[in-house]
Amino acid sequence: MAQVEHPHESCSPDPVRDLVVTGLVDPVAHDAVVRTGSPRTAAGRPSRTVSPVIDVTPFTLPTEVIARSEQVPVVVLLGSPVDPGMSALRRSLVGRVSPARLRWILATVDADRFPRVVASFRPRSLPTVTVVAGGTGVASWTPEDALGDRGVDCPDWVEATVSTVATRLSGLPEDTVVGSPSQAGDGAGGADTGHDPDPRLRRAADLVGEGRPEAAVALYDRMLEDRPGPDERRTLRRARAAVGVLVRTKNLDxxxxxxxxxxxxxxxxxxxxxxxxxxxxxxxxxxxxxxxxxxxxxxxxxxxxxxxxxxxxxxxxxxxxxxxxxxxxxxxxxxxxxxxxxxxxxxxxxxxxxxxxxxxxxxxxxxxxxxxxxxxxxxx
Structure with missing residues (x-):
């Protein structure tokens, strides 16, 4: 699985500080956190409209994840939309968050488009699920945690973790407007099409991991020749562009x-x-x-x-x-x-x-x- 380097040496979870380290939050705003202890002060107020499922960008991370986590837990799913494991996790979590009635929020971060956002959470591997509460990452889950006799499935782990931390948060304001889940298919969040992901996506990822990006590009080309839908095509083209960079720079010392x-x-x-x-x-x-x-x-x-x-x-x-x-x-x-x-x-x-x-x-x-x-x- 892909490894993400830490942007600094500290190992204590602090997404607000990490946003400063990675340049996503202004240092002046971070000073407000130091003075007041409130991530909301630094990040700005989250919107009144709250959707159970959101796609995160560098612009929405401070408000809709960090500041929102002062109200309810935000479960952040980190990974690549072309990873079948990421798609399966998203589907299972969407199935749990919808009936939760905004007791927690599911936030998806596309590692291909926003790697610095992903790096601010310092995951050990991808995909990773992190629960953010009170502006801080309180616990993380990876697919390895589901293995063995003591393994726990991600949705069950999320429910248990959310139940533990939700009681110390303020809750959503009374004037909250409920929005629809953000599942629009721009490829950023791995839109749920109701179909199993193409197994060739996993093969392409394996080829990149084996140091064979040329073969991965050829596989993406064959998948594009199958005339996929617009959402899948957009995701494939973006993945092909990213791997194409690896092809062209493979022999650079x-x-x-x-x-x-x-x-x-x-x-x-x-x-x-x-x-x-x-x-x-x-x-x-x-x-x-x-x-x-x-x-x-x-x-x-x-x-x-x-x-x-x-x-x-x-x-x-x-x-x-x-x-x-x-x-x-x-x-x-x-x-x-x-x-x-x-x-x-x-x-x-x-x-x-x-x-x-x-x-x-x-x-x-x-x-x-x-x-x-x-x-x-x-x-x-």
Whole structure:
């Protein structure tokens, strides 16, 4: 199973502090927790509308998990939607939370899209289920805990843990509005289709674990050829994009990774008009490699920004256009991709890779919005 590195050395559960460590909560907000002891102060007030099942993003984690857990326990399911074990867990927990009448909330975190959110909980393996109460993770369950004579199934474990911690929480406000479960099929939460997951998903995950990402990509391609539904197709395309990064970076040694990361950092800092040398084919390869390494470093938003700015920005430094000079493909220093120095073939490669990496981000993410605007600008 996938292992998640700790972002720091401490081993005491503290999701609020971990949000600061991973950059998801402002340090000033964290100071409020230190002063008041209240995660709600730092995270902001949770919404009045409460759904029994929610999909978590970096933007909703502080309010709908950390702050909400001051009212009722929040059971956080961490894992990849392409993992059949994750899908099975979600179905079983959805079956338990619905009749619980908001005595607890089920929150799902997509490890493929939001790895830093997952890392803030410091799971030993994936999938993992963590109960959050009073802003703190109080207990965790993994599939290994169901093994042996003393094993306990996850839904039973959740019910027992929730019963233990719920009595010390304030409960939901009287003006709470009950929302519908968040099971919309964008692939983020592993929408329950009522069918068993394709066993090839597990095989693809095994291939990646065996160090054979090329075979996993080929398997994803065959699954896509079967014309799956829109939800499954979206999930497969995102998984294929993520594994494609592993394929392209498989043979990079440590020095090459650090070199590519340095190139990426230079390009991200570069301002418009800092040089005029035409980017050649070799430079494009370097740029694409730098974007892949950013993804490996858990910075897919920066990778998308790096490529999308290169479509419309003026040539800068040794590679491509700047990030700050072409936010929308207009304004000072902004030109079309071709006038920035890319040939038609190079521009096609750049667009193709950008569209691939955009799949790793939320559709509403700022980098996604910028990428769409810049793609349109480079065409028209």
């Amino acid at each position: 440590r020095a090459a990774v650090f070199t590519a990361l340095a190139v990426a950092e230079q390009e991200l800092r570069q301002g418009p008009g800092q040089g005029s040398r035409r980017a050649d084919h070799g430079d494009l390869s370097t740029l694409l490699r730098a974007a892949d390494v950013l993804v490996l470093a858990d910075r897919p938003d920066d990778a998308v920004d790096l490529l999308s700015a290169s479509l419309t920005g003026s040539p800068a430094g040794s590679l491509s256009g700047s990030l700050s000079g072409a936010e929308a493909g207009t304004g000072a220093g902004s030109t079309s991709g071709r006038s920035a120095g890319w040939s038609a073939v190079e521009l096609g490669r750049l667009r193709s890779r950008l569209l691939d990496l955009v799949l790793l981000l939320d559709e509403a993410a700022p980098a996604t919005v910028r990428a769409r605007t810049r793609l349109a600008s480079s065409v028209f």
